[in-house]
Amino acid sequence: MPSQKVFNTKDDALYTASNGAPVKEPYAAERVGFNGPLLLQDFHHIDLLAHFDRERIPERVVHAKGAGAHGYFEVTHDISDLSCAAIFNKVGNRARATVRFSTVGGEAGSADTARDPRGFAVKIRTEEGNWDWVFNNTPVFFIRDPAKFPHFIHTQKRDPQTHLKDADMFWDYLSQNPESIHQVMILFSDRGTPDGFHNMHGYSGHTYKFVNKEGKWHYVQIHLIKDGGFKTFDNEQAGKLAGENPDYGIQSLFETIEAGKFPSWTVYVQTMTPEQAESFRYSVLDLTKIWPHKEFPMRPFGKFVLNENPSNYFAEVEQAAFSPSHMVPGVEPSADPVLQSRFFSYPDTHRHRLGTNYQQLPVNAPIVPIANFQRDGPMAFNNQASRPNYQSSISPLKYRAKTYNTSNHELWIGNSYTYLSEITELDFEQPRALYQKVMNDTDRAHLVHNIAVHLVGAKSAEVKARQLSVFAAVDQSFSDAVAKAIGAPTVKPLKVKPASEAIPFRHNIGKQ
Numbered sequence: 001m002p003s004q005k006v007f008n009t010k011d012d013a014l015y016t017a018s019n020g021a022p023v024k025e026p027y028a029a030e031r032v033g034f035n036g037p038l039l040l041q042d043f044h045h046i047d048l049l050a051h052f053d054r055e056r057i058p059e060r061v062v063h064a065k066g067a068g069a070h071g072y073f074e075v076t077h078d079i080s081d082l083s084c085a086a087i088f089n090k091v092g093n094r095a096r097a098t099v100r101f102s103t104v105g106g107e108a109g110s111a112d113t114a115r116d117p118r119g120f121a122v123k124i125r126t127e128e129g130n131w132d133w134v135f136n137n138t139p140v141f142f143i144r145d146p147a148k149f150p151h152f153i154h155t156q157k158r159d160p161q162t163h164l165k166d167a168d169m170f171w172d173y174l175s176q177n178p179e180s181i182h183q184v185m186i187l188f189s190d191r192g193t194p195d196g197f198h199n200m201h202g203y204s205g206h207t208y209k210f211v212n213k214e215g216k217w218h219y220v221q222i223h224l225i226k227d228g229g230f231k232t233f234d235n236e237q238a239g240k241l242a243g244e245n246p247d248y249g250i251q252s253l254f255e256t257i258e259a260g261k262f263p264s265w266t267v268y269v270q271t272m273t274p275e276q277a278e279s280f281r282y283s284v285l286d287l288t289k290i291w292p293h294k295e296f297p298m299r300p301f302g303k304f305v306l307n308e309n310p311s312n313y314f315a316e317v318e319q320a321a322f323s324p325s326h327m328v329p330g331v332e333p334s335a336d337p338v339l340q341s342r343f344f345s346y347p348d349t350h351r352h353r354l355g356t357n358y359q360q361l362p363v364n365a366p367i368v369p370i371a372n373f374q375r376d377g378p379m380a381f382n383n384q385a386s387r388p389n390y391q392s393s394i395s396p397l398k399y400r401a402k403t404y405n406t407s408n409h410e411l412w413i414g415n416s417y418t419y420l421s422e423i424t425e426l427d428f429e430q431p432r433a434l435y436q437k438v439m440n441d442t443d444r445a446h447l448v449h450n451i452a453v454h455l456v457g458a459k460s461a462e463v464k465a466r467q468l469s470v471f472a473a474v475d476q477s478f479s480d481a482v483a484k485a486i487g488a489p490t491v492k493p494l495k496v497k498p499a500s501e502a503i504p505f506r507h508n509i510g511k512q
């Protein structure tokens, strides 16, 4: 973190008012005589109260509870054939990084061990600007149509009338939007309750593109695999800790780093050529799906290490502002509609939460100089001095052209589809493999139990039956086991269109 030189952080610092003037007695307010009213001239006292009144900034609308730390990203393998990002130009290159881990649905004071996906947001300070990895700890997500995001989130938050979390809302939404099932099953496995923030993997979930200096591009997915493995709690351990130590995640991260046991991850990339994407069984733009490792092997390229605790939580974690749109040359977005919507949402919410000049806050400021035509606004600390605020002919800013040609992949599929949530049999294949092949008997028993203790809280028989029909579409025995555990009648699988009716994924290059 860049140091804030203006603040004296030494223990023997002299107490001052915010204008720097020494103050004789911090606990005294100036008043008229011994019993008279207070004086408006007492800048110190008024400023003290006025600042206190404004101490809170809005909490994040999602991912409000979190923990952060600093460390570095290091390139361990040459992937310059994939991306021309400057950070990849030499094995051994290192960049300082900041991470913020979070739960998603709860408020800023909620329990760290709640059943929830975990956010895994990393800001990598490269010589070509900041590259943010705004990832989760699950490889897939609940939606593939961004229009659903606010609705979906509302059902995980509090009921408008009772101000309570509501199992009916929760399952009502999920049962009506079965493309969520893959993520729901991961969430209700013990992976939904990780042991601390630093004992889990991180996944881009979305498809991005890496472009090399010849302009050749690949679709990519990035994975951070925790050295030492993904550690989880079972439902009962997590529930107990939520009561006993709701800040378990923050505390264990801080203490682990303080003890010098620096958490580390190996970073991998999966790659897919555009041609492969056209014959891939699923759409590369559908983040409810994973890319099988056998078909698309994991290629290691980096190491991510956390070795420094923040010295000030608010300045270095709460004010951190991540966005998937913070990318560097050599990394490009895919046309995933959810990713594209996120590009709008994050900077937009930062302007609201932190202010127009959020990129100038020390934790967000790039390590490279900024030169553009943005000026003024609240708290413009780096207002670019006397540089003209337009492209002047007298002292023009230089532009760096893109070193590669992207025109061959800026075209996209021609037909326009507005309904991205059409459900077909394709949506159940990977969840079925997860249940039948990846999970063992214990995993399956925990999954059923973890779902049952939540679903039983839904009052509506219709909602329960509908969610059971989604489970049945995955595997009838899975649904029946949940039905038995909640004392509900068994149901038949949800009827869905065959896989052959899924919208095919095709590029439009040369096809229009």
Ligand code: HEM
Residues within 6 Å of the ligand: 059, 060, 061, 062, 063, 066, 100, 101, 102, 118, 119, 120, 121, 134, 135, 136, 141, 146, 147, 149, 203, 204, 205, 206, 320, 321, 322, 338, 341, 342, 345, 346, 349, 350, 353
């Ligand atoms: C946080 C929106 C999907 C990962 C947030 C925030 C918003 C948001 C508004 C609060 C940011 C802040 O106040 O600083 C959305 C929208 C989505 C979406 C509109 C879909 C349309 C996703 C997905 C992932 C993800 C798919 C992961 C693959 C995160 C993470 C944070 C976050 C890690 C916390 C960042 C931090 O620690 O500051 N999201 N999100 N989100 N989101 Fe999303």
